[in-house]
Amino acid sequence: MKEKGILFILSGPSGVGKGTVRKRLFETSTNLQYSISVTTREKRPGEVDGVDYFYKTRNEFEELIRNGELLEYAEYVNNYYGTPRKYVEETLEKGLDVFLEIEVQGAMQVKENFPEGVFIFLFPPSLEELKNRIVNRGTESEELVINRLKEARKEIDMMDAYDYVVVNDSVDKAVEKIKAIIQAEHLKRERIAKQYKRILEDE
Numbered sequence: 001m002k003e004k005g006i007l008f009i010l011s012g013p014s015g016v017g018k019g020t021v022r023k024r025l026f027e028t029s030t031n032l033q034y035s036i037s038v039t040t041r042e043k044r045p046g047e048v049d050g051v052d053y054f055y056k057t058r059n060e061f062e063e064l065i066r067n068g069e070l071l072e073y074a075e076y077v078n079n080y081y082g083t084p085r086k087y088v089e090e091t092l093e094k095g096l097d098v099f100l101e102i103e104v105q106g107a108m109q110v111k112e113n114f115p116e117g118v119f120i121f122l123f124p125p126s127l128e129e130l131k132n133r134i135v136n137r138g139t140e141s142e143e144l145v146i147n148r149l150k151e152a153r154k155e156i157d158m159m160d161a162y163d164y165v166v167v168n169d170s171v172d173k174a175v176e177k178i179k180a181i182i183q184a185e186h187l188k189r190e191r192i193a194k195q196y197k198r199i200l201e202d203e
């Protein structure tokens, strides 16, 4: 029987650098499959449909919910975000690792369905630095920045539910730590598989 792939979930407050870290990770990790999310939020300049997100209307998104096509979804600052179920399940079945970059409410839903997933929380060096990053990115109005910071405090409270916490002080260091986690999880699973095989052989 073919081993299933491992599901990795990167989560954390908005503006902490999830997108930046994930993009850098994918520049150098060829063995991970990124699950592209569905969203109702507007496309930002430079974003591409089917690359950054699948952009949908609220009606279309609600139809996906009704049809059970989402592994998880959340309403975040007045927009829906969700993970297509089929892609994740089929890719894991093929023995490939899947990587999700999602906010905290969605990550907790994934934990219910995939408790064996590896949950990584990206943490800001400080709340002040988190605010600077959101403001400097310049994609949000002042009101939205305040909403995102309020959300961030709630999200940080959920940190205990994660397997690993990685501080995003520098992007390169955070990427290295995530790669080390991925490698360690593979070694762990190989070791368990070997022990299991040995027990079966001894019987």
Ligand SMILES: Nc1nc2c(ncn2[C@@H]2O[C@H](COP(=O)(O)OP(=O)(O)O)[C@@H](O)[C@H]2O)c(=O)[nH]1
Pocket: 012, 013, 014, 015, 018, 019, 037, 038, 041, 072, 073, 074, 076, 081, 082, 083, 101, 102, 103, 104, 105, 106, 107
């Ligand atoms: N639950 C859930 N959250 C998502 C998904 N895709 C993206 N997000 C999260 O939604 C939040 C807002 O994303 P976005 O509007 O792209 O802003 P940004 O990540 O702050 O640049 C971020 O925390 C994302 O990680 C998804 O499929 N499900």
Ligand SMILES: Nc1ncnc2c1ncn2[C@@H]1O[C@H](COP(=O)(O)OP(=O)(O)O)[C@@H](O)[C@H]1O
Pocket: 012, 013, 014, 015, 016, 017, 018, 019, 020, 021, 133, 134, 136, 137, 168, 169, 170, 171
């Ligand atoms: N380690 C870092 N040091 C300084 N700035 C960072 C770092 N990581 C990300 N940023 C910046 O912070 C802002 C938010 O990053 P982004 O990846 O959009 O966050 P998220 O996806 O978590 O909302 C961006 O302007 C990005 O360039």
